[in-house]
Amino acid sequence: EEIEEATLRELRIFLREICAKLARNRTFYIFTKPVDEEVVPDYRDIIKEPMDLETMMTKIDQHEYECAQEFLCDIDLICTNALEYNPDRNPEDKIIRHRACTLRDTAYAYIKAEMDTDFEDKCREIRDRR
Numbered sequence: 648e649e650i651e652e653a654t655l656r657e658l659r660i661f662l663r664e665i666c667a668k669l670a671r672n673r674t675f676y677i678f679t680k681p682v683d684e685e686v687v688p689d690y691r692d693i694i695k696e697p698m699d700l701e702t703m704m705t706k707i708d709q710h711e712y713e714c715a716q717e718f719l720c721d722i723d724l725i726c727t728n729a730l731e732y733n734p735d736r737n738p739e740d741k742i743i744r745h746r747a748c749t750l751r752d753t754a755y756a757y758i759k760a761e762m763d764t765d766f767e768d769k770c771r772e773i774r775d776r777r
């Protein structure tokens with residue numbers, strides 16, 4: 648229905664802005680592109696569902712997010728993947744875990760600060776009906 652398509656267009660514009668803003672932050676550089684298996688050969692032995700911000704931008708353009716909650720699920724996936732792949736006590740792992748938690752908290756804060764709750768409710772209502 649045309650009104651619903653206008654709502655989903657607005658959602659995609661909003662999510663692109665959030666995704667671009669996260670990808671511009673150098674703290675999150677490690678999460679901006681898929682892990683290169685040439686560089687990290689065992690990554691996909693451990694992480695079964697890789698996710699990154701570039702892939703998320705492509706998913707927006709392919710209409711794969713029908714509400715902000717679904718976008719945040721992929722942010723959570725980026726975060727949990729990083730915590731699982733970097734579990735050790737050493738400083739390098741700790742830094743990556745801290746960056747992952749900062750990505751998650753920053754994404755949730757941007758959505759909460761810039762998204763109308765009844766806009767999100769409307770998106771979920773459309774999703775649930777489809």
Ligand SMILES: CC(=O)c1csc(NC(=O)C2C[NH2+]C2)n1
Nearest residue numbers: 677682728729732733739740743
């Ligand atoms: C995206 C992501 O979580 C990632 C990419 S490389 C990496 N970790 C390392 O390279 C070593 C530090 N202990 C293993 N984590």
